[in-house]
Amino acid sequence: MNTLPPNSFRTGPDERGLFGIYGGRFVAETLMPLILQLEQAYKDAKADPSFQKELDGFLKHFVGRPSPLYFAERLTEKLGGAKIYFKREDLNHTGAHKINNVLGQILLARRMGKKRIIAETGAGQHGVATATACARFGLKCIVYMGEVDIERQKPNVFRMKLLGAEVVPAKSGSRTLKDALNEALRDWVANVEDTFYCIGTVAGPAPYPEMVRDFQCVIGNETRRQMLEQEGRLPDSLVAAIGGGSNAMGLFHPFLDDKDVAIYGVEAAGLGLNTRDKHAASITGGKPGVLHGNRTYLLMDDDGQILEGHSISAGLDYPGIGPEHAWLNDIGRVKYVAATDKEALKAFQLCSELEGIIPALEPSHAIAHAMKIAPKLPKDHLMVINMSGRGDKDIFTVADILGVKL
Amino acid sequence: MSTRIDQKFADLKKEGRAALVTFITAGDPDFDTSLKIIEGLPKAGADVIEFGMPFTDPMADGPAIQAGGLRALSAGATMKKTLKLLKAFRVKDKTTPVVLMGYYNPIYVYGVEAFLKDAKAAGADGLIVVDLPPEEDDELCLPAMAAGINFIRLTTPTTDDARAPAVFKHTSGFVYYVSVLGITGTKAPDLKSVKANVKRLKKHTTLPICVGFGVKTAEQARTIAETADGVVVGSALVSAVEKSLDKKGKATAKTAKAVHALVSEIAQGVRS
Numbered sequence: 001m002n003t004l005p006p007n008s009f010r011t012g013p014d015e016r017g018l019f020g021i022y023g024g025r026f027v028a029e030t031l032m033p034l035i036l037q038l039e040q041a042y043k044d045a046k047a048d049p050s051f052q053k054e055l056d057g058f059l060k061h062f063v064g065r066p067s068p069l070y071f072a073e074r075l076t077e078k079l080g081g082a083k084i085y086f087k088r089e090d091l092n093h094t095g096a097h098k099i100n101n102v103l104g105q106i107l108l109a110r111r112m113g114k115k116r117i118i119a120e121t122g123a124g125q126h127g128v129a130t131a132t133a134c135a136r137f138g139l140k141c142i143v144y145m146g147e148v149d150i151e152r153q154k155p156n157v158f159r160m161k162l163l164g165a166e167v168v169p170a171k172s173g174s175r176t177l178k179d180a181l182n183e184a185l186r187d188w189v190a191n192v193e194d195t196f197y198c199i200g201t202v203a204g205p206a207p208y209p210e211m212v213r214d215f216q217c218v219i220g221n222e223t224r225r226q227m228l229e230q231e232g233r234l235p236d237s238l239v240a241a242i243g244g245g246s247n248a249m250g251l252f253h254p255f256l257d258d259k260d261v262a263i264y265g266v267e268a269a270g271l272g273l274n275t276r277d278k279h280a281a282s283i284t285g286g287k288p289g290v291l292h293g294n295r296t297y298l299l300m301d302d303d304g305q306i307l308e309g310h311s312i313s314a315g316l317d318y319p320g321i322g323p324e325h326a327w328l329n330d331i332g333r334v335k336y337v338a339a340t341d342k343e344a345l346k347a348f349q350l351c352s353e354l355e356g357i358i359p360a361l362e363p364s365h366a367i368a369h370a371m372k373i374a375p376k377l378p379k380d381h382l383m384v385i386n387m388s389g390r391g392d393k394d395i396f397t398v399a400d401i402l403g404v405k406l
Numbered sequence: 407m408s409t410r411i412d413q414k415f416a417d418l419k420k421e422g423r424a425a426l427v428t429f430i431t432a433g434d435p436d437f438d439t440s441l442k443i444i445e446g447l448p449k450a451g452a453d454v455i456e457f458g459m460p461f462t463d464p465m466a467d468g469p470a471i472q473a474g475g476l477r478a479l480s481a482g483a484t485m486k487k488t489l490k491l492l493k494a495f496r497v498k499d500k501t502t503p504v505v506l507m508g509y510y511n512p513i514y515v516y517g518v519e520a521f522l523k524d525a526k527a528a529g530a531d532g533l534i535v536v537d538l539p540p541e542e543d544d545e546l547c548l549p550a551m552a553a554g555i556n557f558i559r560l561t562t563p564t565t566d567d568a569r570a571p572a573v574f575k576h577t578s579g580f581v582y583y584v585s586v587l588g589i590t591g592t593k594a595p596d597l598k599s600v601k602a603n604v605k606r607l608k609k610h611t612t613l614p615i616c617v618g619f620g621v622k623t624a625e626q627a628r629t630i631a632e633t634a635d636g637v638v639v640g641s642a643l644v645s646a647v648e649k650s651l652d653k654k655g656k657a658t659a660k661t662a663k664a665v666h667a668l669v670s671e672i673a674q675g676v677r678s
Binding site: 016024025026027028029030031032033034172173178179182185186189190191192287289290291292293295298300302303304305306 | 460461462466469476509511512514515516537542563565573584587588589593
């Protein structure tokens with residue numbers, strides 16, 4: 001089944017959309033013809049230099065790329081080991097890496113003549129990015145968001161509305177991100193003719209995991225070039241937080257074949273991996289299953305019923321993970337670890353105080369892992385942490401936990 | 407390979423009428439009431455029974471069936487109990503075909519081989535697994551055929567003539583035509599388009615074609631039965647369960663009766 005040549009980790013997926021046993025196209029028949037159509041449209045776009053040129057133009061002038069690779073001098077000093085760099089995706093327009101992928105998909109939707117865009121969102125970052133791109137191109141935008149998340153993330157809900165999007169509450173099931181995804185799929189089935197589904201992470205049926213990865217690879221490609229310019233060599237390690245895994249995949253993928261680069265994906269351990277459903281660590285605390293169009297690691301009970309997942313970070317509490325991550329875990333190329341809510345919160349505060357950068361709670365998990373390993377590493381070890389988003393959206397959550405009334 | 411499904415459709419063909427296929431979520435609202443509902447279905451006029459295998463995330467289903475699944479799960483439903491329910495039904499009924507319908511994950515986690523063995527032993531005749539298109543046939547469809555269980559495929563308005571042969575290739579038992587673009591139990595089917603599509607699909611298959619998604623009344627059933635080999639009713643029955651419950655969501659004396667009454671009414675539509 002595995003058709004990848006042994007000398008490269010970068011040629012997946014195969015023609016069935018599989019990375020090893022993970023991925024695939026587990027969708028209802030109504031959607032299957034659309035999935036095949038999308039796959040062809042993406043293939044054509046990828047082969048068309050004018051598509052990439054158009055995307056590059058928007059990434060430069062609308063998003064503000066390239067994002068800096070920044071030497072985190074005081075954090076490095078404090079930890080006393082590895083030399084730490086931040087890839088500053090938090091400086092992108094809309095405040096996170098999500099916009100890289102959204103612009104790619106929206107330009108593709110335009111090529112396909114689709115006028116109605118649907119998206120799912122958890123914390124609201126992908127919803128805001130999608131609403132932003134739809135406003136820019138005059139497309140109708142409908143964002144599905146769990147009722148619980150709408151309550152937790154009011155500022156982002158208002159942002160989306162300002163941008164002209166319709167925010168539809170997902171009222172079924174646990175009323176969080178996974179249910180928003182279910183609702184988006186239900187919408188898509190009912191509106192196949194004119195609708196493009198803009199998925200926010202490297203998951204879902206093929207070709208989404210591959211397509212979203214390709215659009216996010218701008219992160220890793222820039223990092224590679226910038227590190228060569230600034231240090232004259234490649235980094236020794238990469239660290240990124242993982243919910244569905246798009247910021248991590250974007251950073252990791254261009255380095256997968258550089259065997260000397262150690263790679264760490266950090267999942268959300270919530271209140272601890274020893275709890276039944278108070279974490280969101282699909283790989284370190286879940287097992288393989290099939291949901292939302294792909295086979296991957298999932299949080300579920302012994303009967304195959306999906307569990308909700310919990311994290312201090314609303315962007316990480318999805319009960320699954322992108323299938324390519326599942327494969328990279330099984331073959332051992334990427335090491336998947338986890339950081340708890342407490343560790344992430346500590347990293348959030350430390351980074352704010354030392355670097356003058358308020359990180360989002362998602363990359364705070366990556367910083368938390370760096371805090372564990374960096375002190376033991378030599379001073380000439382070059383480490384890159386993906387600063388995937390800024391923390392403005394999280395100040396309410398953090399204030400609440402710290403007992404501060406705003 | 408001939409199953410109870412094949413036998414049933416052959417018998418109905420002789421009778422010259424369409425089949426009534428009824429969907430009930432296994433274990434909704436609880437195991438005992440569910441068994442009582444299912445046991446009374448054939449007498450009420452059901453020719454084929456679909457047991458919904460409860461799942462937390464039923465992407466192709468509307469609010470009624472989602473709610474039915476969650477009711478069953480909160481009453482303790484599992485795959486093992488669904489099969490136990492089927493076994494209990496088979497004690498008294500050896501002829502009515504039963505199709506297990508649901509999503510792949512609970513089957514995958516149970517283990518495909520173990521599931522097929524246990525489902526066959528419990529008395530299952532067919533499977534409908536919504537998130538397994540023909541592109542994923544080697545996951546469950548081919549092993550099911552080898553185990554003597556029909557794999558019944560959903561076809562939709564988006565299944566065009568170019569795609570139809572691939573969709574029908576490994577289908578057996580009957581074909582389930584989804585009459586609307588959308589999820590279960592929401593839109594009413596456009597009967598004209600159903601007629602045209604059934605006629606179109608008949609060019610590709612000799613299998614019986616049953617039509618479902620959105621059928622709620624005897625009148626709709628009557629019209630569909632004129633062109634199709636069977637009519638599937640699901641959400642309307644699950645809604646009848648819901649409406650019969652007490653304030654705490656528990657079954658009442660009316661629950662099974664309400665479902666059977668609705669099935670009888672629709673059966674008359676199919677048979678007239």
